[in-house]
């Protein structure tokens with residue numbers, strides 16, 4: 001597992017029954033959260049689920065109406081000041097000063113973290129270098145691209161090398177290349193011991209980055225676990241089969257029906273069939289059955305369900321559609337047939 | 340030095356020692372943090388000087404309009420040039436309008452999401468506001484000196500006074516502007532948008548500035564307005580500055596000006612910080 005730099009076995013984040021309303025509109029209705037030190041935890045949910053509200057409470061920007069939360073062992077309300085000196089936050093929208101240069105931004109934040117000027121400057125240069133912004137260090141941020149701004153924002157949240165980092169939708173609005181770069185950066189941070197709580201609407205992203213995931217909807221956690229746990233909750237696997245053109249689709253469907261646990265989805269034009277199955281062991285049975293029925297197999301594959309399916313199962317509706325061209329938007333997880 | 344302040348993660352860290360400075364009182368930190376913010380705002384002003392240019396053009400136009408258009412019709416009493424009467428009023432009006440930009444700047448910081456960033460830092464809770472009022476004070480000083488040059492160019496002269504009194508006059512002027520900056524900061528933090536800060540932040544100062552002794556003697560106003568125009572803070576400050584610049588009875592207005600300024604800061608300083616602590620970006 002990941003290196004845990006603190007001997008302290010306390011969780012990095014512990015939230016119990018967090019509640020928050022804006023006026024009469026509830027945003028959080030009893031959110032529980034447990035994040036182990038040195039791990040990446042994903043908060044996954046659609047628009048308006050309460051992700052940003054949760055992050056704002058945990059990073060001391062908002063006071064909860066009810067419940068309590070500790071980050072790095074410090075109460076987010078009572079020890080807010082001490083906590084601010086130990087955490088980093090990159091909000092949903094890049095919060096850097098557009099009229100200052102990249103370097104000026106980071107030096108300013110360093111000084112506000114109370115580093116002496118000289119060290120604030122050295123740290124700023126180090127971070128600019130690391131985030132590939134050295135060439136733009138002297139440029140006003142207003143002239144940065146969206147991706148550069150995001151990286152500068154992340155750099156700003158790392159000025160004091162916090163042990164706990166909050167990232168609210170760190171890749172929203174980035175092109176695929178910048179998104180991959182951001183994933184890499186987050187991976188590096190975690191490898192070296194930073195605990196990360198990140199929110200995302202991208203199921204793919206949570207799957208890629210997070211050790212554990214809390215699915216939130218309507219202001220509370222509706223499921224929690226590893227990506228594997230969550231996928232398992234949707235039940236077993238799905239078997240996809242492509243048979244040779246002109247083959248006996250009906251016979252193939254009959255074999256799948258016998259082996260599967262649900263409806264068989266048949267795509268006549270593509271000579272494809274698909275069915276939920278209890279586990280990998282049925283594969284042999286299916287192949288024997290098709291062989292006996294004289295159906296020629298072009299392709300057969302077992303897929304574990306994607307988080308998309310998890311979300312559908314848990315909430316009864318689909319999560320936000322992801323924009324096209326996301327990294328990881330590949331066939332292995334995407335070609336599910338919804339029945 | 341304190342230890343264990345989150346400086347352990349080598350992934351995020353590098354070769355720079357990230358131990359924060361320690362061992363200073365919270366007041367010292369408050370001032371230092373405010374100074375960092377003020378420096379940032381002054382950088383903005385130099386980099387995007389439109390605001391500065393507008394805040395100069397507007398009072399210059401006022402002076403020219405009042406002196407050359409209305410001046411002849413305004414009777415300020417025997418033996419007194421209108422421009423000598425006017426300039427102290429223009430100084431007060433200029434710094435008040437300048438102070439109203441405080442709330443606008445803060446509302447902009449909030450709109451750009453910067454407020455969340457600052458609120459997530461371990462900086463002093465009043466630093467963003469104090470830094471903004473400080474940089475606006477510096478800008479106001481600069482504008483006032485320019486206005487003084489304009490005034491001198493069109494015939495304004497100090498009378499019956501000395502250097503100490505003139506300096507005291509500018510001090511009272513700028514302290515009052517500083518107090519109004521905190522009112523503006525409170526409005527900027529209380530309203531929800533830059534647009535609201537823009538209109539709501541300015542509207543209430545018009546009656547204060549124009550129903551005052553800044554541009555015309557109070558005696559020339561309708562009877563029902565005179566009690567207000569005579570005693571409201573802008574008039575009090577105008578009277579004090581005018582007495583210090585061109586002569587007249589001093590003590591009452593000077594003390595009242597200082598009292599107004601200190602009182603306004605005492606109320607609106609803490610109030611604006613309270614709003615700051617509660618507000619979040621967007």
Ligand SMILES: Nc1ncnc2c1ncn2[C@@H]1O[C@H](COP(=O)(O)OP(=O)(O)OP(=O)(O)O)[C@@H](O)[C@H]1O
Pocket residue numbers: 022025026027045046047048049050051052053054092201621
């Ligand atoms: N400042 C606010 N004032 C009023 N209502 C708010 C405010 N911020 C959030 N809300 C409401 O609270 C609920 C939760 O919002 P929140 O921003 O936490 O969701 P989110 O999961 O971050 O959504 P998104 O994916 O759109 O960022 C939403 O219904 C939202 O409309």
Ligand SMILES: [Mg+2]
Pocket residue numbers: 051052053092168
């Ligand atoms: Mg959000």
